Structure formats: C-alpha cells, structure tokens
Amino acid sequence: MTDFSRRVYLLRERDLSPETIAVAFAKTSRSPEPFDRNAADLSDARSAEFHEKWVVGYGHASVAEHAVLHIAVENVSRLAIECLESNRLVSYTEKSTRYQKWSSGAFLAPPEVAGGELEKPYGETCRQLLDTYARALETVGGLARARFPRREGESDSRWEGRIRSCYVDVCRYLLPASVLANVGITINARALEHALRKMLSHPLAEVRVIGAEIKQTALAEVPTLVKYAEENGYLRDLPEKFRRASAPLGIPPAPREDPPRGWMRLIDYEPGAEDRALAAAGVRFCGWGLEESARRVRDASSEERRLLADALLEGLGDHDQPLRELEHITYTFEAVMDQGAYFEVKRHRMMSQTPGPLGCDQGYVTPRWFEEAGFLDEYNNVMGRAADEYRALRMALGPNAAAYVVPNGYLRRMVLSMNLREAFHFCKLRSSEGAHAAVRVLALQAAGQIRLVHPLLGSILQWDGQPDWKELESSFFR
Numbered sequence: 001m002t003d004f005s006r007r008v009y010l011l012r013e014r015d016l017s018p019e020t021i022a023v024a025f026a027k028t029s030r031s032p033e034p035f036d037r038n039a040a041d042l043s044d045a046r047s048a049e050f051h052e053k054w055v056v057g058y059g060h061a062s063v064a065e066h067a068v069l070h071i072a073v074e075n076v077s078r079l080a081i082e083c084l085e086s087n088r089l090v091s092y093t094e095k096s097t098r099y100q101k102w103s104s105g106a107f108l109a110p111p112e113v114a115g116g117e118l119e120k121p122y123g124e125t126c127r128q129l130l131d132t133y134a135r136a137l138e139t140v141g142g143l144a145r146a147r148f149p150r151r152e153g154e155s156d157s158r159w160e161g162r163i164r165s166c167y168v169d170v171c172r173y174l175l176p177a178s179v180l181a182n183v184g185i186t187i188n189a190r191a192l193e194h195a196l197r198k199m200l201s202h203p204l205a206e207v208r209v210i211g212a213e214i215k216q217t218a219l220a221e222v223p224t225l226v227k228y229a230e231e232n233g234y235l236r237d238l239p240e241k242f243r244r245a246s247a248p249l250g251i252p253p254a255p256r257e258d259p260p261r262g263w264m265r266l267i268d269y270e271p272g273a274e275d276r277a278l279a280a281a282g283v284r285f286c287g288w289g290l291e292e293s294a295r296r297v298r299d300a301s302s303e304e305r306r307l308l309a310d311a312l313l314e315g316l317g318d319h320d321q322p323l324r325e326l327e328h329i330t331y332t333f334e335a336v337m338d339q340g341a342y343f344e345v346k347r348h349r350m351m352s353q354t355p356g357p358l359g360c361d362q363g364y365v366t367p368r369w370f371e372e373a374g375f376l377d378e379y380n381n382v383m384g385r386a387a388d389e390y391r392a393l394r395m396a397l398g399p400n401a402a403a404y405v406v407p408n409g410y411l412r413r414m415v416l417s418m419n420l421r422e423a424f425h426f427c428k429l430r431s432s433e434g435a436h437a438a439v440r441v442l443a444l445q446a447a448g449q450i451r452l453v454h455p456l457l458g459s460i461l462q463w464d465g466q467p468d469w470k471e472l473e474s475s476f477f478r
C-alpha cells in the first residue's frame with residue numbers, strides 16, 4: 001500500500017557515495033518509490049551507469065548538482081585562488097589577510113620562473129615584500145598599541161582583536177599575489193566540472209596543475225561526473241583571439257596606463273527601471289498582467305508610487321532580504337580598487353564581475369598609518385621595486401605570470417553589474433563598521449549613486465549611522 005505520510009530526512013553522505021545520492025534523487029522523476037528505497041536499490045557501479053547515460057549522454061546535467069564535495073586546497077597562491085573562486089554556485093572560505101599574518105617564505109615560485117634565471121630576482125622581490133610586511137606589522141602594530149592602549153583587565157587576545165584591524169588591514173597592502181593560502185571549497189559535481197574546465201584551460205601553469213590535482217582527488221568520490229572535464233580550446237584561446245580582434249579598434253595589446261578614476265562610478269542604469277520592479281510586484285500581489293500593471297504604475301501619481309515603494313520596503317528586519325522584484329533593476333559600475341579590496345569584492349557571487357588584469361600600471365594606495373608610523377619611505381621603496389620586477393616579468397613572460405609579484409596595494413579595474421537586491425546586500429554588509437575601509441568606501445559610493453538615480457526604491461540603501469565616504473577615505477588613505 002502506498003504510504004502518504006510526510007517524511008523529511010537526510011540521505012547521509014556517510015552511508016552513500018555522492019554519485020549514488022544524486023541518482024537516488026534523480027530517480028524520483030520517473031519512480032514513485034521513496035528516496036531511501038531508490039538508494040537501497042543502487043550500487044556505485046549502477047549509479048555510474050546511470051550518470052553515463054543520463055548526465056553525460058543525454059545532458060540531464062542538473063542531476064550532478066546533488067553530488068556535493070568538500071575540497072580542501074592548501075598552499076596555493078592567492079593569484080591561483082582568483083580562478084578557483086571564480087564560480088558563482090560554489091561556497092568558499094579562505095585564509096584571511098585581515099585575521100592572519102604571513103611568514104617570510106610563504107610564497108610560491110611559479111613554474112614559469114622556477115629553475116630559470118628569473119627565479120632569483122622574483123624570489124628576492126617577494127622576500128623583500130614579505131620582510132617589509134613583517135617590519136610593518138611591528139612598526140604600525142606598535143603605533144596602534146600606543147594609540148589604543150590595553151584597557152583595564154583586557155586580555156592579550158581581546159586587546160589584539162580590538163586593534164588588529166588598525167594595523168593588519170594596513171600591512172596587507174604589502175602582500176604579493178604569490179603568497180600562499182588555503183581555501184575550503186564546497187561544490188557540486190556540475191559546478192566542479194565547469195570549474196575544472198576553466199582551471200585546465202587557464203594561462204597560469206599553477207592553476208592548470210591545481211586543476212589536474214583537484215580532478216584526480218574528486219574522481220575518488222565522483223568517478224563519472226567529472227571524468228570528462230578537460231582543457232577547453234575555446235576558453236584557452238579566447239583571450240588572444242579577442243585581443244587580435246580588438247587591434248583595429250586602436251586598443252594597444254599591452255595594458256593601457258590610464259590613471260585610475262574614482263573608486264566606483266555608476267556607468268549604466270535604466271532611469272525607468274523602478275517602474276518595472278513595482279509593476280512586477282503588481283503581478284505578484286494583485287494578479288495583474290505585466291503590461292496592465294506597468295500601465296497602472298506609469299499612470300500613478302508620485303504619492304501613489306511612493307506608497308507602493310513603501311509597501312515593498314518597509315518593515316524589513318535586520319536579517320531580512322528584500323523581495324526578488326528588486327532584481328528587475330540593474331546597475332553597471334566601473335570600479336577601481338586595490339587588490340586587497342578586489343579579493344573581498346570578488347566573493348560577492350550574485351554580481352556579474354569582470355576584473356581587469358592585475359598589474360602595477362594604475363598606481364597604488366597609501367594608507368595614512370604608514371605615514372604616521374614613519375614607514376612611508378620603506379613602503380614606497382618596496383612598492384616601486386615590485387613594479388620594476390612586475391615590468392621585467394611582463395616583458396619576459398607576459399602579464400599573467402608577472403602578476404604573481406604585484407602587492408595588494410596596487411589598483412585594479414573592475415566592471416560590476418548588480419541588481420538592487422544584491423546592491424542592498426553588498427552595500428549593507430560592506431559599509432558596516434567592521435568592514436575594511438577600502439571596501440566600505442566602495443559600498444558607500446555605490447549606495448549613494450544608486451540613491452541618486454533611483455530615489456524611490458534606492459532609499460533602501462540608506463540606513464542609520466552611514467558615514468560619509470569622502471571622510472572615511474581621507475581618514476584611512478593619504
């Protein structure tokens with residue numbers, strides 16, 4: 001007899017392989033049996049057969065999303081992590097430049113330089129950056145301790161926790177992209193296949209090697225689902241093909257040396273997009289057709305429109321997310337940010353992000369604390385040396401491998417497209433007091449510009465205690 005009682009339970013990873021769990025779920029599409037009975041009928045070999053036929057053969061690829069892996073990746077360069085973390089539907093946690101410190105030899109000599117004549121000057125520059133970083137931690141840390149002395153009864157760790165952002169946030173600008181870090185990755189087999197293709201087609205040898213190792217490691221758990229992930233000719237050849245196609249447009253093949261312009265500039269938006277979100281809400285809550293709803297919104301008085309907007313936005317609690325209707329409004333920004341900030345911003349997966357190359361052509365930021373700690377000359381010297389080494393490496397190896405030597409303080413261009421719902425999340429989280437100053441400036445600037453062009457729904461980006469970005473910028477940076 002069919003059992004109609006409700007059941008909610010886990011298919012446990014400890015009992016079943018990821019590929020078997022995926023098939024047990026996939027079978028519900030055709031079989032009336034409960035999931036645990038589906039699973040009991042399966043073996044790893046039968047699951048592999050199913051995946052070969054349905055996922056690989058017929059392209060029912062979403063089944064692979066039910067096979068989830070937790071992959072630990074240790075001691076890879078932060079430059080390689082950029083590619084590892086470039087996937088939207090994946091969860092990451094990485095070693096933080098805000099909460100941890102790097103020791104002197106903790107950097108990679110990548111295959112492009114290892115064993116050749118470039119290795120010595122490259123290693124010397126990275127070591128000099130890390131030695132300067134260690135001295136900066138001492139010097140700027142000493143200043144932070146003097147400025148914010150230990151409170152009565154405060155433990156060492158509490159005191160350190162209270163002041164560390166003052167100096168660790170500053171000293172991180174000296175860390176080159178070659179420094180080693182760990183990243184924990186939770187990923188489903190479908191996303192992993194895509195990520196592996198990118199890694200195996202990447203211009204950096206380190207990333208290709210990591211891709212091969214991750215594939216090898218993953219095969220133990222998902223032998224069928226990532227088996228066919230290989231280097232992809234389209235991805236591999238695209239950068240060069242695009243550069244060639246762009247030559248007639250007058251863009252030089254080498255990176256341009258444009259001066260950086262602002263932190264975050266709103267480049268593109270649709271002035272009437274607020275109406276689209278309100279009209280969509282009319283479809284959801286009033287049952288109108290979209291054209292009918294759009295007409296009603298268009299014909300509404302400004303007071304009526306205000307009421308609609310208030311109804312959508314008011315009452316949001318601190319941990320609430322606004323409704324999806326805000327996703328119908330999008331913004332494109334051009335941002336110029338330091339590499340340290342880029343590393344944090346890139347984690348916002350819901351945005352569409354296009355980073356420019358990491359290099360030394362756009363200049364670097366200078367935090368005030370370096371000046372106040374008497375560390376400015378040392379900072380400028382080593383940043384200049386890194387730029388010289390970057391240019392020498394770029395001549396010899398091209399821009400990709402040269403980027404290993406670029407410190408976090410150098411500026412980088414980025415295109416960011418986001419909808420209002422993501423803008424709300426990004427601006428709120430990243431303008432908060434605990435966020436890094438560089439990222440707070442970006443978030444506050446984005447919020448201000450959106451409010452200006454879309455005052456009705458953009459008002460969601462205004463909350464109590466928001467500082468002025470200009471004051472924040474000039475208090476942190478020189």
Ligand SMILES: Cc1cc2nc3c(=O)[nH]c(=O)nc-3n(C[C@H](O)[C@H](O)[C@H](O)COP(=O)(O)OP(=O)(O)OC[C@H]3O[C@@H](n4cnc5c(N)ncnc54)[C@H](O)[C@@H]3O)c2cc1C
Pocket residue numbers: 089090091092093094095096099347348349350351422425429434
């Ligand atoms: C105080 C602080 C400390 C941090 N420390 C570290 C650190 O030490 N190491 C480190 O690696 N990172 C750290 N981060 C970065 C953090 O883990 C996030 O990766 C980053 O803030 C991006 O935020 P998000 O995932 O909420 O945003 P987005 O990726 O922009 O996503 C927006 C929203 O979409 C939803 N969403 C997106 N993807 C998923 C998903 N897969 N599952 C469920 N919901 C999803 C969530 O609601 C999310 O808030 C820190 C962040 C903060 C604020």
